[in-house]
Amino acid sequence: MSLASIFNIAGSGMSAESIRLNTTASNIANADTASSTAAGAYRARKPIFAAIQQGLMNGVANGFDGQAPSMGVQVKGIVQSDESLQMRYEPGSPMANKDGYVYYPNVNIAEEMADMMSASRTYQTNVDVMNTAKTMMQRVLTLGQ
Known part of the structure; x- marks a missing residue:
């Protein structure tokens, strides 16, 4: 593994965690929204991550397209939670059914x-x-001096 691939791996992790932070922020922002129907109520969202290890499991030195095998994290999608909604008896609320x-x-x-x-x-x-990794690359460049 080269130092350059470390940037790709860490970058994919940062991208995945950014999506996770955004969905979490969305969940917190909508935590108190009310609805008169179960279908209209906000449901918590969670991202689904998967590890990328193309070409590594087969012992292949190069990936399927002749390049180095790729590694990192991939966001497969964002799913809604299937936990039950909170029903509260609030007959005076304008959102009450x-x-x-x-x-x-x-x-x-x-x-x-x-x-x-x-x-x-x-x-x-x-x-x-x-x-x-950046510091290591900079130090490698100064070895020849």
């Missing part, structure tokens, strides 16, 4: 905050990896 219930999102604020802290720290770790 005919039975007096209001639907609230299935967002757990404590879980979202923990997820945000984890994503933020993982993003920072990838930044540190890139900075370390």
Whole structure:
């Protein structure tokens, strides 16, 4: 593995964690939105990650297209949580349905905050990896002097 591929791996991790931070922020921002129907209520969203290891599992020195095997993180998609919504009896609310219930999102604020802290720290770790690789490359360039 070359030092250049480290930038691609850390960059894909940073991109994935950025998406994770954005979905978490969206969940927190919509945590108190109300709806009169279950279909109209906001549902928490989570990104699905997958590791990219093309060509590595088969012991192939070069990837499928003749280039070095690629590694990193890929965002497969963003899915909605299937946990049940919160139904609250609030007959005086303008969002209440005919039975007096209001639907609230299935967002757990404590879980979202923990997820945000984890994503933020993982993003920072990838930044540190890139900075370390950059420092190593700079030191290699000064070896010949």
